[in-house]
Amino acid sequence: MSFQNKTVIITGGASGMGRLSAECYAAEGANVVLADINEQALIALCDSINEKGQGRAIYSLCDVRKYPEVKATADLAIETFGSIDILLNFAGGFELRMCNCDKPFPDTPVEVFDWGIDVNLKGPFYFAHAVCPQMVKQHSGVIVNLGSVTGEEGSGAGMAYPSAKAGIMNGLTKSIAQFGFAHNIRCVCVSPGPVMTRPAMANMKTGLGRAAEVREVVDFIMYLTSDKASAITGSNHFIDCGRIAMPRP
8 A cells, every 4th residue: 555645634633543544644655634623732743743754744723613724724735735635534523522511412502412513524524525626636536534333323312423423424425425436536434433542442342342443443544545445435334343243132
């Protein structure tokens, strides 16, 4: 898998899967554009990558809920590197945890659910819209959306998260792929189960009895964005240690 001189935009790039992806793509010679709201972490990560002298890293302070900032990130990638080859839509999160709200559905302020829909669904939609003109122009590109097993299972608590993830896994990914048929633009969705981005993930039940390591998810995404996966588009891929396959009571 060669990513030499490819340009990769990574939302949520300052931490977790986004951070490791940035490091891995840069190690393969890619130019990475990191979009996040944590400027201090972005600066530290870019410095670390650039000091290694393999790929190049720049950042864009970007709230994925705000389209002008999303568009500015895409423009920065084009102005700096001349292309947008890969988009990784990683920014997101479970709204009750991210907004520090522990209330049942009827008592949760609608603003909390607005955050969940805006970040988890509108953010990827906005970024896909912003990068597609350049991908059409260069007649190539790969977009990876991040789904979740929760989009398949549902949740009786934070209902915006599974709603948004289900929309990404089915409607958004397939629709972008259909648009991309004529332009050599692929779009896939990767839907993790528990991933060891934080210790609590180890408590979720899976068929294999463990959570996935972050590197396992990133390795799979790198394969999907490589030329080795050029026949794969419009599909959702679970990487959940068998959680979806577990027998139900």
